[in-house]
Amino acid sequence: MRKIIIFCAMIFLSPLSKAESCPDAGIFGSKLLKAFCWDCLFPMRINGQTLRADSGASGPIPDGAMNQLICSCPDAAGVPEFGQPLSAWFPRFITETIQKPYCSPSLAGTTLANGTRVAVGGDVSSRKLKAGQMVSDAAFLHFHTLSFPILEMLELVMESSCNPDxxxxxxxxxxxxxxxxxxxxxxxxxxxxxxxxxxxxAAMAVCSYECNAVTADPNSLDYHWCAGCWGGVYPFTGHANHNGSRVKHSSLVMTKALAALHRRLLAFNTVGPDAACETKIAPSLIKKQYRFGMMYPSPEAKSVHAIGESTLVWGESRQKAAAGSNHVYIGFRYQDCCVR
Structure with a gap:
């Protein structure tokens, strides 16, 4: 808790300017204690035994996850070193989708840069492309990704194999x-x-099928080009040109951002015995290893949702007009690790 207080003080004393139109998501403070889904770390596995929270908030364990009594990883000399398998849904990052470039709701509504904007972002109900031509229900959003190892920040988990980042x-x-x-x-x-x-x-028709399947079983997310009920992942840009709510738009943009990070080898596979010792390169999005919980504008305090899960189930009631298309999501990533 001392680290969180110091971090918050650093934010408020930072020279970064606070924009009037940039909202403060209020990540730290009472929201972190009351509106963060701590039960969503479960289910977890220790030595092959599955532990579940009473609420069952996080959903199923991904297919292919480690389920062993013991594990081993090579040491610096290449000699196998035995340890205890530990797996859980670790909160690892924050993704914020924003209308105003360089606005960061997660960092208390600060503006990250005051220089020239390379691209203009915003939520637009009708956007003019050419003379006399309009596109309706179009949105363009920027995104920021921040690390959020809250368990390490609170010194609850310090095992290096569980924190490959x-x-x-x-x-x-x-x-x-x-x-x-x-x-x-x-x-x-x-x-x-x-x-x-x-x-x-034809490919988009598969996404329609996935929309129905993900509600029944999140492990059915087999199509890397789809984001379920949210739409198609390609191309990896901030555009979301289809009918839908702001929550749906921001969720799709968040998935596009995660897919782009995987393609640029900035995100990895963390599920399976092979990933317990060292994360593996994954140039395609692995949707089953992620869960997300909205923190702003209305937090999911007791649940998280899978990529592509219908916003009618978890999100539409959380939209607030004052927030616009500014949304903040906590990313939970399933991690298999070998504690030596």
Whole structure:
């Protein structure tokens, strides 16, 4: 708790300016204690035994997760070293989708930069493309990803194999504003040529099937080009040009951001015996290893949701007009680790 207080003080004393139009998500303080889903760390496995919270908030364990009595990992000399398997849904990062470039609701509503904006973001109900041509229900959002190893910050878990990212504090990991790929559908598609295969009507029909399947079983998320009920993941940009609510738009943009990080080898596979000693490269999004909980504007205090799960189930009632399309989500990632 002392670390959190010091961190908050650093934020408020920071030279970063606070924009009037940039909301404060209020991550720290009473919201962290009362509105954070602590039960969503479960179910967890220790030495092959599954422990569940009374609320059952987090849902099922991903397919292929480690389920062993003992584990082993090579030491520096390559000699196997035995340990205890430990697996859980660890809170690892925060993703915020924003209308105003460089606005950070997670960092108390501060503005990260005051220089020239590379791309303009915003929530637009009708956006003019050419003379006399309009696109309805279009949205463009930027995103920021911040590390959020809350268990390490509170010194509740310090095992290095359970923290392959090596983050022990809240740090800014990625921002989309300087990224030229995030604002340009054509440029992004050129660098991900497989998007031609996954942006046609047949591929989108599979996403409709996944929308129904994910509600029954989150482990059925097998199609990396789909985000279930939220739409298609390609191209990896901040555009979401389809009918839907602001919660649906922000959820899709958040998934696109995570897929882009996987493609750029900035996110990894953390599920399975092979990942218990060292995370594995995963250039495609592995949806089953992630769960998300909204923290702003209305927190999911007792549950989390899978990628693609219908917003009618968890999100529409949480939308607030004053928040616009600014949303903050806590990312829970299932991690298999070997405690030696």
């Amino acid at each position: 090596k983050f022990v504090d809240m740090e800014l990991q990625y921002i989309s504003e300087p990224d030229p790929l995030w604002n340009d559908n054509l440029l992004s598609a050129m660098l991900t040529p497989e998007s031609v295969l996954f942006t046609n009507p």
